[in-house]
Amino acid sequence: MLHYAPVDEDWMYPNVGEDDCAGGVAGGSHIPTTPHEQAWMFYLPRTCAHCTYPACLAACPRKAIYKREEDGIVLIDQSRCKGYGECVRACPYKKSMYNTYTRTSEKCIGCYPAVEQGIQPQCVVNCIGKIRVMGFINPPAKARADNPIDFLVHKKQIALPYYPQLGLEPNIYYIPPIHADREYLHQMFGPQVDGAIERYRDLERDPVAAGLLCLMGSTDRIMHRFKVERGKAIGYDDKGAELVQVPVTEPVIERAAFDAKLGAIRNNTP
């Protein structure tokens, strides 16, 4: 992918095949252990990673790409881009795309108008699985245990950048899938993936981590700090004001399967 200039075919059917099984599974077989050597798949939302050392930025001979000091968001200046496509070639993640209509290259804007108002990006707040969180990371030496991102990346070390060997320090960190082929995961997330998976499996014994996972997807505001106490996880904004409070363990309520009042069968939908 390094310096590969994509052609129409590359982006023509971006989702074709993503749900398809690449091999056969014999009838009656089961998957006894993880990682699953026989069959595995996972989804990975891959938006622009607003890299610390963006290849797209370095490649643009017009200097039309810049990284914002205030939030690290990498933007293509749409008034200066001349559509040379150098960033499209250079980004190894192939996240900048040439638009044949506007004749400029375009990419994820990190939802900067929302971020400027303290709101998390759309792809984060819209995640129905509530498994995404956006925040601001500190360098390892300045990591704060009460910063949600520092906690996941530096303290618990369960979230890893993908293809770190490309050297751009991408700023999306993934909690790696636990079922997938390890060799593949090593290639994608580097040698720390084994430890990250182990620590993730251990997470249920850590109420602070469990609390943070509950906070994810519970507010559309950017959390700068969080705290877990007395079975509650609390998120705070940059000024220390409380944004949201959630129970770390949802109370269990047992109800009859049939709701006589509404005349409807109850679904157990979390």
Added chain:
Amino acid sequence: MIRPLFIPPGARRAAAARALPVLALCSLAALGCSGKKRKAAPPAEPPPTAIDTLVVHKVAADVSKPDPAAAYWQGLAEGEIVMTAQPMVAPRPDVATTEKVFVKAVTDGKLAAFRIRWRDPERSMAGRLGEFSDALALEFPVKTDPLPPVMMGAAGAPVHIFHWRAQYQRDHEEGKPTIATLYPNASIDMYPMEFKDQPGAHEAGREQFSPGAAVGNPQSYAKGGVDEIIAEGYSTSSVQAGSEGHAAHGDWANGEWTLVIVRPLATEGGSNLAPGQRAFIAFAAWQGGKLEVGSRKCVTMAWLPVSVQ
């Protein structure tokens, strides 16, 4: 000090060799005519020669229409200009794809027309992803004493560029292609754009998804044949808005472009050409078929003096 353009001796030899196929073509033409009523043979074109000054010949004709076949080009000496792969700014081309351009210039006292000829094996006009346009640019210093750096000028020492793209010419003559023309089978589920199975959707629907157009990027609009640009150093080139006093037209045939760019002799805030006045020119060429765009181009390495008659 004006440095004359350095012409390597090899280039002169190549120029002499080039005259041969021209001669061969002439004799074929003569064969084709035999047996029919003899037409007057067109006056033989002098072969291009290396030059140390580009003379802008005064002609008694209106040169405002860019016409590579106009009669006033006939018989004028053609200068041979040596180009090299842009050497300064990454990304650079690996090889010099356009090794030479051949130039004639005329003026009617108000406008100057430059006729540039260069080899380009395929005609490229961009459009779909990964396609780039053939292009050529003329560069003039805004001030000549001292001269700005020939490669894009410098802060406080601007250069004035006339940048033609085959793509702009196609837009101008045939209209800017829509997605429906570039990708006739493209289809999408939700967006109100002009895809084939979106009844009632139209191009205006796409415009609201055009950030380039929204912020006034000239790149996102249909152009005339040529962009007028001011630059003060690498990465600074900016298209000048509303400059309509120029035009261009190129014809591609047999692996060769013949292009005419017309510009006013006098401009406001830009470069000026006048009889008896110090003036200079430089050239750049892009072969879209070789994926050349931006800094991937061939350029002249020094200012060539210009003498306006």
